[in-house]
Amino acid sequence: MHEAILTANGLTKKYGDFTAINNASFTVNKGDIFGLIGRNGAGKTTLLKMITGLTDTTGGEFSIFSKTGDDLRKERRRIGCLIEEPAFFKNMTVEQNLRYYCLQKGITNLKQINSIIDTIGLSEGRQKKFRQLSQGMKQRLGIGFALLDNPDLVVLDEPVNSIDPIAVSELRETFFKLNREKEVTLMISSHMLSELYTLANRFLIIDQGKIIKDLTKDELDAECSRCTMLQTDDQSRTVTVLEDILGITEYTVTDKQELKITQADIQPILITKALVENGIGVSAIYESGVTLEEYFRQLISGN
């Protein structure tokens, strides 16, 4: 049984007549890397703002660490977050900004500033003023702020925006490390499904303020599985060629008597060549299934 860190029940946010979030219910479990996916304007940031106390809810309720209302306010110290673009004092350096928030949070161990600066890869820019930082460096400082005081839950809104690919890869490792070694639960929003796919183990897909899918990585993999479909004039000999010559063992036979090969890194041209060389007639070979992006697009268009 997983321990629920965050439970939302019927969360709704309205701005006048516009409904930004409509009756959202979901649970984030301890240890999850929870991906929140949606197009720009889908409601991801509004949802994260509600959770982090930056905007009031119009309806519904949520609990974090099993606490609600006034009790929850005390628990907010256990949450680190970066919502929208990183915001710091322009005329203060990286180090001074982090020190300011350490003081504000009552963190007495100021040594953690150094380790956070190292973690986010800003060692060389630590004495640079915030206004002198590149967009990517600002984003990294925002992530550093979210990591102050060893939070149990880290909420990051589009954290890898404007960050170069190498730094994205380093940050991904940092997130994994936090999750695995310190059991930090991460809630990360992005409009880039492919980026979130490499990180998250749970996915909440949101569109026009509504949750349209809540699924685990295994379920997402099943929905998006790629395979190679094969039709020949001799199925039993085809199986022999696949297994003995090509070493392919992951396949099934469909109702239409087609072979569905699910093994990764299959090259259709090699299969065709081997079958033809063994005198087997190939009537059809094609790739089937949907990519992550196609799956996402299908969900959105169906909403």
Add this chain to the structure above:
Amino acid sequence: MMNMFRADLYRMLRSKGIYAFAALVIFAAGSAIAFKTMIGLINGYDPTFVTSGLKTDVRNAGMNFNYYYMMLIPTSVLLIADFGEKTIKNTLSSVTTKTKYYVFKWLLLQSVGIVSFLFGNTVYYSFNRLVNGDEYSSEASEFFSVILMQIPAITTIVSIFVFLSFLLRKSAVVNLFALVVPLSYSSLIGLLTLFDSTKEFAQQYMTRLDFSNVFQDIAGRVDTGYIVKIIAVCIILTALFFAAGLRIYNRSEAIN
């Protein structure tokens, strides 16, 4: 709240604005000492300000409306910057609530306002006595009783600025509003004094409602009963603007 105070103190000491504010306070005091006269910005001369019998230092205390303009600097540095640079979201998401944030900023700016007001006037009084001697200096008790009676006016100014900051949230708009309103009011008084039918009303009533005259009236000790009324009105206004700002902020989005 003590942690937030420590953090803002840390930031304050790294802000050029606060040093500009301190320089202005010292410059105003230094100028008044050097020229042995009262120096400051007021919105039109108050005809009821009786200076006879007052020494230069107390007359100069009547010009303490200077602090109205000077207090815009710490308000901008310590409060409006949080909205302008959007750092308020960092504080509200992990440190405190909207209500506590509002109360803290109000208390912080009141503290800065009162401390700087006392500091500026103490510097002025001490150096004026040292440089210009008894001829231009009152007894400390007389001078500081005026200063202490003016503190409710300072708290009112700060309360108005905190209210405006949470309402308008942009430094340029708050500054514009804070500068234009008193200037427009004194311009209106000036305009009304041009006509016989409105001259008396403008001079007798509107002038007394001009905030800059509060400082002069207290320094000039117009009338004890009147001063008590001024102080009472200041305390009520301080509380009203505090409550109005809190209500507006609690009913609006925490961040833009």
